Amino acid sequence: MKNVTTLAKFSRPRLYAVVKRERLFRALDEARAHPIVYIAGPPGAGKSTLVASWLEARRAPGLWFQADIGDSDPATFFHYLSAAAATLGARGARKAGSLPRWNPGYASDLAAFTRRFLREFFALFPAGSVFAVDNFHEAAGTPEWRQAFADGLLELPAGLNIVFLSRVDPPPEMSRLLASQAMVQLGWEALRFTADEAAAVVGRVGETHDIVEAIHRASGGWAAGLVLMREHLARLSAADAGALRDSASLDDSRESVFAYFTGEIFARARPENRRTLMLAALLPSFTAEDAEALSGNAEAHRLLEHLYRRHLFVDRRRAGERAVYHFHALFREFLLAEGRVRLAADERRAALARAAALMLARGEPDAAAALYRTAGAWRELAALARDASMQLIGEGRHGTLREWIESLPPGIRDAEPALVYALGLTHVYGEPSRAKPLLARAHHAFAAAGDTRHAMLAAAASIDCHYHEWADFTPLDRWIAVLERGLAGPAVLASPAEELRVRASLLLALLFRQPSHPELTAHAQALAALLGSREIASAPVNVRMSAASVLFNFYNWATKGESASALIGLALPWLDDPQATPLNRVWFLVHLAFHEQITRQYAKARRRMAEAEAIAREHGLASILFEIHHADVSAASAARDVAGTHAALERLRSVLDPARRMDVAYFRHQEAAYLLLSGRPAEAAAASREAVEIGREAGMPAMQLPHLIVLGAHALLAAGRHEEALNRYEQAIAAAAPVDKRSFTFHRDLARALFALARGNEAGAVAILANLFAACREAKFFGFMRQPPESVARLVALALARGIEVEYARALARTRKLAPPSPDLAVSVAASTRRAPWPLAIRTFGAFELSRHGEPVVSRGKAQRKPLELLKALVAHGARRVDAATLTALLWPEAQGDDAKTSFDSTLYRLRRLVGVDGAIQLAEGKLSLDPESVWVDALALEALLDALPVDVERALALARGDFLADEAALPWAARARDRLKSRLMRAVLAEGERREARGDHAAARPLYEAALERDNLAEAVYRRLMVCQRETGDAAGALLTYRRCRELLSIVLGRSPAPETEAIQTLAGA
Secondary structure, eight states: OOOHHHHHHTSOEEOSSOOOOHHHHHHHHHHTTSSEEEEEOOTTSSHHHHHHHHHHHHTOOEEEEEOOGGGGSHHHHHHHHHHHHTTSHHHHHHHGGGSOOOOGGGGGGHHHHHHHHHHHHHTTSOTTEEEEEETGGGGOOOHHHHHHHHHHGGGOOTTEEEEEEESSOOOGGGHHHHHTTSEEEEOHHHHSOOHHHHHHHHTTSSOSHHHHHHHHHHHTTOHHHHHHHHHHHTTSOHHHHHHHHTOOOOOSOHHHHHHHHHHHHHHHSOHHHHHHHHHHTTSSSBOHHHHHHHHOOTTHHHHHHHHHHTTSSEEEEEETTEEEEEEOHHHHHHHHHHHHHHSOHHHHHHHHHHHHHHHHHTTOHHHHHHHHHHHTOHHHHHHHHHHHHHHHHHTTOHHHHHHHHHTSOHHHHHHOHHHHHHHHHHHTTTOHHHHHHHHHHHHHHHHHTTOHHHHHHHHHHHHHHHHHHTSOOTTHHHHHHHHHHHHHSSOOOSSHHHHHHHHHHHHHHHHHHOTTOTTHHHHHHHHHHHHTSGGGTTSOHHHHHHHHHHHHHHHHHHSTTTTOHHHHHHHGGGGGOTTSOHHHHHHHHHHHHHHHHHTTOHHHHHHHHHHHHHHHHHTTOGGGHHHHHHHHHHHHHHTTOHHHHHHHHHHHHHTOOTTOHHHHHHHHHHHHHHHHHTTOHHHHHHHHHHHHHHHHHHTOOTTTHHHHHHHHHHHHHHTTOHHHHHHHHHHHHHHSOHHHHHHHHHHHHHHHHHHHHHTTOHHHHHHHHHHHHHHHHHHTOOOOOSSOHHHHHHHHHHHHHHTSSHHHHHHHHHHHTOOTTSHHHHHHTTSOGGGOOSSEEEEOBSSOEEEETTEEOOOOGGGGHHHHHHHHHHHHTTSSSEEHHHHHHHHOTTOOHHHHHHHHHHHHHHHHHHHOOTTSEEEETTEEEEOTTTEEEHHHHHHHHHHSSSOOHHHHHHHOOSOBTGGGTTOHHHHHHHHHHHHHHHHHHHHHHHHHHHTTOHHHHHHHHHHHHHHOTTOHHHHHHHHHHHHHTTOHHHHHHHHHHHHHHIIIIISOOOOHHHHHHHHHHHO
């Protein structure tokens, strides 16, 4: 049978011959101009009848919700509102299942969840609806809950009204709604019956106008008083009725007056009817069949109908095809009090037990639990709590389950491990420190009883506690052993879903506590196989998503994301499942963002984090914001985005709880990463040292602490403290799991190579580098993300210059986006543009050449002539923020205004198409630039070499192997750049050659001059120095030949003779 009582909770009272109070109907019509109407009056004031009759008269669509004390628990309230939504026509039936589901994760921001739930709930109502909440005072709950609900009412859309019916005035949390006139109040004075309305209620019982007036005056317009006095008068003699006319009022409290008159009427009823009513009152609502079953009175239906039609504090509601009755609150309180006095204790207890059984049969565990508690039927309540525990936890109603279990006598509760286990589960998320001892006790009891299945489930839940508490993970060793023994033994878990929970918890514990465990990968493979199996497809989506997040964590750490594609393909669609909790969605997005970070998709990772944060904030998941911002800082710093890292770090600081010491360790670690990125390595080293110390004290997971240590090593290396850095790398390697030992060894060897270079030991650096890059190539490792790019660039340059793992070096430079203007990198590509590690390489010395990924870009005749000319002009003017107007004037000197701009824009478009690399050519604020991270230019590399001190002249000469833009000799702008570069190069050669001569090393200076003359055969000063070197090395004949060559070229090309200084050297050379 359908849940009759629950349906009645959402059903409007059915009315029988009620007085239509047109005066108040009009007041309610006017009040609908305000979104919320609050009706407050004492019990028996006629509130429910008024609103139900008004809704019936106006034929208003909507929903009636009968609140009770259980609704003071937010989880229960949301649960029943979701059930009520299904009664809102076809749309409600279709959409109710997608309403947000409460879980304890929302407790940290109840207001945010409430706003979202009510926004989606209200959206299900048809336009013009009224949502009536009866007995609103019962759902008041805590101040926090009242405030969250009041704030949520701001989500009320136009076209929907809420009417609250309550015994008390609005709580203070609703004062803002009153002040803003979003809510209006209809109070007790308005609810009082007028004389005319009273006459309609009393009817023909009062024989005279005076008596009717006396009843109205005595009742004070109280509806319940009118009905009671009407029934009382029906039994009075004429003389007694006349005496009533002279009475002033009902001076006692309404409750006592009600009890007096009701008792009088009740006393006149037949004993079997009195007993039927007292027993039926045990139930919050009931059918006639329920009343008959409890009392054995076959006339129960006729009795209830009589009271309903006489308006004697019984209302009737429709639940499906059945009629469900409710006693008015005052009448029920009276009947319960009478039952406690008139019914024998044993009979009452037995009746309560029968009533609870009826509620259970109807699927109403809440009502059954209340009845068991009233009866003191503790064993029955214990059985109910045990049997309903998983359902209540699945509904997010941890508080309800906790209340049931904690109300049990300790002797009963503690004797049943299933109850201790269930109580522990209610605390896992919100208060894991309270859950841990409960789950440990439950595990011990299960194990002692030989219940391996539940012992494993308790162990898995204990692991989850440590994860949510995020504190000391040392105790996980115990639970790892329990689960490994359980999984190695006979299959005892009841379902694939249980096995999934257990395997996911085990893998999580191994990752955090025993990352070097020999069976770690095997356990991950078993979890992956189970997660992808047919058997698990029907498991709750949140169980699957939780397990997927753990497996994702393993892939991100153990395989650096390489094995995650199948998992992503499997689990990504689950994000759209309406039953997926926002918490699980956020965790999965966090792990997905880490995957994208370690696979160097930094922008994508940060967008994923923004998506996760939006979900967390929308759903009030404040507790997970630290993890989100932590991941965002990691992605920003790995991308070497200084400003983005700082902004993300400040967001992380804003959600840091200093009491969570492990979070403090992670924060200081990320702060150290930022300091290192922003060029403050000494501060970074200090912050990293503090992070490691706090992490050790807090019991940080063994898989993570070595990463904190290695960042400190990076900082020490950047600070020039090489020995300390190497020691720190060794510490990290010693503490790391095998998968991290390898990468940490790579970092250490990179530091060793840099250390060798710093000491001038290039040969030693080359030897280390050869082994390192070979190992990195084999491992497909490009993770040198924390070291300063200029340090990595030095080693890439050295590798390219020495032909060490050239393809890997190129790939590393591209991956790290190393800027090509570095002098060392310029030399590395001098021999061949095919070694260039950047997407585009431009050679301007000698024949102009443009290559993309090492392959020449073929220009197609005249169509590409102008785009290439624009590129050459850009390079000739430095390739950095060159004024577009200047370039336009150079290339289209005859064009004016819009024609010039059109020519420039069209040519730039064609040039970008030709180079075929997004972002390589950038136009911003009227300035044109080549992107240094994607374009290498030999001329710019030469400039960088010549800017360095001391200048590596041999490498500069190797780079400039011809005239700059030799094929554009006639263009003035090309000639100016050519002369400038040639002049700089010759000055550098002369300066270095003269330094060598000054040391007496003429033999070393001579090849410099010879190479220089190959680049500029008119540099007379170089001829002179070469002649001196030839003379000093005993090559007088060579000096004479050099002189003759100089004289001939100067005469032929420039039409002049050698300078006197040259002639003087020749004279000395020939002497």
